[in-house]
Amino acid sequence: MVRLEQVHKTYRAGEVDVPVLRGIDLSIETGEHVAIMGRSGSGKSTLMNILGCLDRPTSGRYVLDGHDVGALDDDGISTVRGRTIGFVFQQFHLLPGRTVRGNVELPMEYAGVPPEARRARATALLERVGLGHRLDHRPNQLSGGEKQRVCIARALANRPRLLLADEPTGALDTRATAVILELFAELHRETGVTLVVVTHDVAVGRAAPRLVEVADGKVVG
Ligand SMILES: Nc1ncnc2c1ncn2[C@@H]1O[C@H](COP(=O)(O)OP(=O)(O)OP(=O)(O)O)[C@@H](O)[C@H]1O
Numbered sequence: 062m063v064r065l066e067q068v069h070k071t072y073r074a075g076e077v078d079v080p081v082l083r084g085i086d087l088s089i090e091t092g093e094h095v096a097i098m099g100r101s102g103s104g105k106s107t108l109m110n111i112l113g114c115l116d117r118p119t120s121g122r123y124v125l126d127g128h129d130v131g132a133l134d135d136d137g138i139s140t141v142r143g144r145t146i147g148f149v150f151q152q153f154h155l156l157p158g159r160t161v162r163g164n165v166e167l168p169m170e171y172a173g174v175p176p177e178a179r180r181a182r183a184t185a186l187l188e189r190v191g192l193g194h195r196l197d198h199r200p201n202q203l204s205g206g207e208k209q210r211v212c213i214a215r216a217l218a219n220r221p222r223l224l225l226a227d228e229p230t231g232a233l234d235t236r237a238t239a240v241i242l243e244l245f246a247e248l249h250r251e252t253g254v255t256l257v258v259v260t261h262d263v264a265v266g267r268a269a270p271r272l273v274e275v276a277d278g279k280v281v282g
Pocket residue numbers: 072073074079081099100101102103104105106107108
């Protein structure tokens with residue numbers, strides 16, 4: 062599903078180059094569930110942004126679902142990203158002016174799904190994550206755990222093959238974290254989606270059969 066070969070990422074901050082990823086080699090098979098762990102500042106989010114095609118490597122090769130991402134222009138990358146990837150973030154990034162269902166419909170609007178079909182799918186997804194009774198709420202009327210369940214429904218809207226979650230439980234308490242972990246496990250079983258989760262939380266890391274450890278911009282285990 063994913064293959065990174067000698068991926069480097071260097072940011073430019075004023076006059077200095079800041080090397081963040083320093084030769085990442087990583088392959089993830091279709092259907093795997095992988096946790097990525099490492100100290101704050103080790104480059105996990107930078108790595109996730111590259112995996113998610115939100116950012117490009119400075120050098121090295123990234124093959125996503127058979128596409129050599131480096132060979133695509135920005136439109137090509139957007140297309141592959143929209144068809145292939147779902148994102149879940151620690152800070153939710155829900156639109157406050159839209160209802161819960163409207164938020165889940167959004168990626169389907171971008172993908173050109175007709176209104177009735179996207180409404181039906183958003184409703185079904187929200188029922189699946191246990192929020193069928195909150196369709197017309199606004200995000201600020203939900204708890205943190207509920208918001209994250211909306212984000213998971215939104216991430217699944219276009220049936221991604223790769224689901225990327227960067228600290229999905231970072232803003233949640235232990236109980237809400239357990240609910241989210243169980244939901245990820247169920248969805249992984251049900252859909253066969255490839256699941257990559259960045260976390261600080263040992264419990265979240267342990268829930269994944271494979272752990273990838275990042276230190277100083279390299280995979281160390
Ligand atoms: N746009 C940027 N410009 C310059 N430096 C950056 C930029 N983005 C990240 N960095 C630096 O790159 C390093 C890695 O950042 P990154 O966000 O990938 O770490 P992380 O492992 O996700 O950390 P955390 O666990 O705290 O989320 C940090 O030292 C950060 O300061």
